[in-house]
Amino acid sequence: MFIELIATFAMGFAGAGIALIANHLTGKRLPRWIIPVMAGGAMISFTIFNEYSWYTRTANALPEGIHVAQKVEQSVFYRPWTYLVPYVDRFIAVDKLSVRKNDKFPNQRILDLLIYGRWAPANRIKAIFDCENGKRADLTDGVRFKEDGSLEGATWYETGKDNPVTKTACQNSG
Numbered sequence: 001m002f003i004e005l006i007a008t009f010a011m012g013f014a015g016a017g018i019a020l021i022a023n024h025l026t027g028k029r030l031p032r033w034i035i036p037v038m039a040g041g042a043m044i045s046f047t048i049f050n051e052y053s054w055y056t057r058t059a060n061a062l063p064e065g066i067h068v069a070q071k072v073e074q075s076v077f078y079r080p081w082t083y084l085v086p087y088v089d090r091f092i093a094v095d096k097l098s099v100r101k102n103d104k105f106p107n108q109r110i111l112d113l114l115i116y117g118r119w120a121p122a123n124r125i126k127a128i129f130d131c132e133n134g135k136r137a138d139l140t141d142g143v144r145f146k147e148d149g150s151l152e153g154a155t156w157y158e159t160g161k162d163n164p165v166t167k168t169a170c171q172n173s174g
Contacts, residue, residue, distance in 0.1 A: 011045070011046040012042055016036070016038055016042075019035045020035060048081070054088070055088035055091065058116060059091070065097035066114060067094050068092075069113075070164040071088045071091040072088065072089060073086035073088055074089040090118065091116050093113070094112075095111060095114060098110075099111045099169070104149025105150070107131045109128065109169055109170060110139070111126075111127065111169055112125070112126055113127050126138070128154070131166070131170035134163065135156045135159060137156045
C-alpha cells in the first residue's frame with residue numbers, strides 16, 4: 001500500500017510537470033490553475049487505474065493449479081464511476097493441487113480455498129465439499145473425521161451445485 005501511495009504522488013508530480021511543459025511551450029498562456037488540476041487529475045486517474053487493474057494483476061500472478069472460482073464486483077457511492085463499471089475488490093480461488101477425496105464418501109472433495117481481498121492479506125481455508133448435495137463445510141478447529149469417514153463438529157452450508165466455488169471444487173477432480 002505504501003508503494004502505491006508513493007506511485008500516486010509520483011503521478012501527481014508527472015501531471016504537474018506535463019502542465020509546466022505545456023505552459024512553457026505555449027508561451028505561458030495557460031491559466032495558473034492548470035498545474036494543480038493536472039496533478040490532481042493524474043493522481044485520480046492512476047488511483048482508478050490501480051483499482052481496476054488489481055484483480056487482473058493478482059489473478060494472472062496466481063501459481064499453476066490455483067483457479068479463480070468467483071469474483072465479487074463492487075459499486076460504491078463515493079466512486080460514482082463504479083456504478084457504470086463495477087470493479088473487483090475480492091475473489092475466491094480454489095487450489096486444485098490440494099484436492100483430495102474422502103475415500104469413504106467418494107462425492108466429497110477436501111481442498112484449500114484462497115480468499116483474496118484488495119486491501120487484505122490472502123486467507124487460506126481448508127474446506128470439504130459435498131459435490132452430490134451442493135454443500136460445504138470448513139475444516140476448522142473442533143472438526144474431526146470419525147472412523148466411518150464422516151465429519152464430526154462441522155457446520156455444513158448449503159451452496160447448491162451451481163455455486164461457482166462448488167462447481168470449481170468438484171469439476172475434474174475425481
